[in-house]
Amino acid sequence: MPIISFLRVRKDRDASEFHDWLLARIKAIFENEAARPRYCVLSLDEPVPSGLSLPPAMRLDASNSVPWPPYDAAILHTDNWSAAFPTGLDEWADLEHTYRVTRKIIKDDGNVVDGMPSTGIKYLRGLIFHKDLPESAIRRSWARHAPLAVDVHEGASRYVQWWVEEHLSANAPKIGGIAELHFATASALAERFFDSPRGMKEIAHDLGHFVAGGPPRLFARDYVFGSYTD
Known part of the structure; x- marks a missing residue:
């Protein structure tokens, strides 16, 4: 089962240098055939695309977001990678939020090309669901949300x-x-995140039924190592 870690760089370190260090460290791990895991997807923070507009309920600084600075990177990897996970991370990052996850692919039209880096821009947002909803209702609500999304x-x-x-x-x-939304180009994200003002309102309204909020979004570029098939 995959594991994903969200990372925030320390205030006394430079984020771009952290990106370079992390990318070089993971490349070195995959060059070691004896310790090489099956896959790793490294997502490095990118600026929010110019022109992207979110409704108040979905904005980065909305009151329903946890008030800490945005993440600077995320690492998705196989669950047997504990021995090879980058060492020295505590010298760069002051925050690491890690989860064991399973994925459900809703759409993949093939226009995102995985690589180093992959094409396009990825959007990741952790979701905190309403506490008064049972898990069955949450799963049902998110499944019903998928066609609208x-x-x-x-x-x-x-x-x-x-x-x-x-x-x-x-x-x-x-x-x-x-939630992961991957756009093949930055312009596709900035200009076609919503199909219309009405669609934007429908998304915000529907999410409100089961999503209470979450930490800040991560807009990132992917670097895909190995064969990711989970």
């Missing part, structure tokens, strides 16, 4: 729902899922 987020080439099965960091926010 596919229609409204018309510029997205890949849409994945990640279900959080286990919290592996004691201090991590209690998210229950992670």
Whole structure:
């Protein structure tokens, strides 16, 4: 079962240098055939695309977001990678939120090309669900939300729902899922995140039925190592 870690760089370190260090460290791990895991997807923070507009309920600084600085990177990897996970991380990052997850691919039109780096921009957002909803209702609500998301987020080439099965960091926010939207180009994200003002309102309204909020979004570029088939 995959594991994903969200990382935040320390205030006394430079984020771009952290990106370079992390990318070089993971490349070195995959050059070691004896310790090489099956896969790793490294997502490095990118600026929010110019022109992207979110409704108040979905904005980065909305009151329903946990008030800490945005993440600077995320690492998705196989669950047997503990021995090879980058050492020295505590010298760069002051926060690591880690979860065991399973994925459900809702849409993949093939226009995102995985590589180093992959094409396009990925959007990740952890979701905190309403506490008064049983898990069955949450799963049903998110499943019913999927067709609307596919229609409204018309510029997205890949849409994945990640279900959080286990919290592996004691201090991590209690998210229950992670939404992934991957756009083949930055312009597809900026210009076609919503199909229309009406669609934007429909998405915000529907999410309100089961999503209470979550930590800040991560807009990132992927670097895909190995064969990711989980």
